[in-house]
Amino acid sequence: MAAPGLRPGLGRLFEMPAALGRVRRAYGTSQAFAEVLRLPKKQLTKLVFPLQELERHLVPDSKHEFHLKIFDPSLEDIARAESIFTVTAQNRIEYLSSAERLDHAPALPRPEVCFIGRSNVGKSSLIKALFSLAPDVEVRVSKKPGHTKKMNFFKVGKYFTLVDMPGYGYRAPEDFVDMVETYLKERKNLMRTFLLVDSVVGIQKTDNIAVEMCEEFALPYVMVLTKIDKSSKGHLLKQVLQIQKFVDTKTQGCFPQLFPVSAVTYSGIHLLRCFIADITGNLKTHCFQFS
Numbered sequence: 536m537a538a539p540g541l542r543p544g545l546g547r548l549f550e551m552p553a554a555l556g557r558v559r560r561a562y563g564t565s566q567a568f569a570e571v572l573r574l575p576k577k578q579l580t581k582l583v584f585p586l587q588e589l590e591r592h593l594v595p596d597s598k599h600e601f602h603l604k605i606f607d608p609s610l611e612d613i614a615r616a617e618s619i620f621t622v623t624a625q626n627r628i629e630y631l632s633s634a635e636r637l638d639h640a641p642a643l644p645r646p647e648v649c650f651i652g653r654s655n656v657g658k659s660s661l662i663k664a665l666f667s668l669a670p671d672v673e674v675r676v677s678k679k680p681g682h683t684k685k686m687n688f689f690k691v692g693k694y695f696t697l698v699d700m701p702g703y704g705y706r707a708p709e710d711f712v713d714m715v716e717t718y719l720k721e722r723k724n725l726m727r728t729f730l731l732v733d734s735v736v737g738i739q740k741t742d743n744i745a746v747e748m749c750e751e752f753a754l755p756y757v758m759v760l761t762k763i764d765k766s767s768k769g770h771l772l773k774q775v776l777q778i779q780k781f782v783d784t785k786t787q788g789c790f791p792q793l794f795p796v797s798a799v800t801y802s803g804i805h806l807l808r809c810f811i812a813d814i815t816g817n818l819k820t821h822c823f824q825f826s
């Protein structure tokens with residue numbers, strides 16, 4: 536039986552060291568994740584399930600305020616997702632092309648996910664962290680004012696395409712809004728939009744523009760909270776609770792579970808990879824629970 540409070544998959548692995556070996560062998564687990572699996576369980580939980588780690592600091596009455604188990608993969612599922620994100624001769628992960636307008640975007644048959652967020656929210660850093668198992672992938676950053684901002688397309692093997700959308704500022708130029716709006720509204724194979732919010736400052740006015748866009752077009756989207764290593768636990772908990780309340784009360788299309796991440800400590804990165812692999816139809820974990 537799993538230790539009290541531990542998700543079943545996690546508890547099983549801790550109690551059966553042999554299972555660790557099985558996970559590594561069965562999925563050709565990357566070196567990096569094999570190391571994660573060797574961490575003491577407290578550290579492992581903090582790294583792989585940061586929301587669960589934060590939940591421990593909530594007073595018992597407010598535990599229901601986090602939706603922890605809607606996407607609830609086992610460590611085996613996460614290990615499988617790692618192999619999708621690992622570059623090999625058979626699994627090419629690479630930058631494909633850039634486009635200023637949707638009609639210049641490559642026509643790609645695979646499912647697509649896109650990342651949007653304010654400039655400086657940590658989008659390039661997050662995408663680099665997601666691609667850390669394919670270190671040669673170049674995530675382009677164009678921050679100089681006046682430079683044309685483009686959508687960048689990355690191929691992840693035969694599995695899916697990841698699109699890095701230009702960051703928006705307080706005064707997003709019209710052509711930028713047109714580009715993003717048109718893409719979000721018309722891209723047929725877009726499976727999920729990842730909307731990045733800086734966990735240090737919470738939802739800002741400009742983030743609301745992106746939320747309104749996703750809501751207006753009835754897109755399924757997910758809120759990813761960046762830079763969680765920067766705040767004290769108390770501050771982070773406060774922000775996460777506020778953002779969770781916003782999602783619960785003000786949104787229709789937003790996935791109810793938040794994804795806190797750090798591109799510095801890699802906290803939350805493995806879980807996010809697993810979620811992306813799953814919602815693009817490549818993992819079939821069957822671990823979604825909608826209540």
Ligand code: GDP
Binds near residue numbers: 761796
């Ligand atoms: P972008 O404009 O959204 O692509 O943002 P960047 O990825 O360039 O990040 C903006 C700034 O935030 C840079 O100084 C990054 O080093 C920093 N940053 C990004 N992600 C993190 C993170 O997870 N933790 C910390 N501490 N800093 C981050």
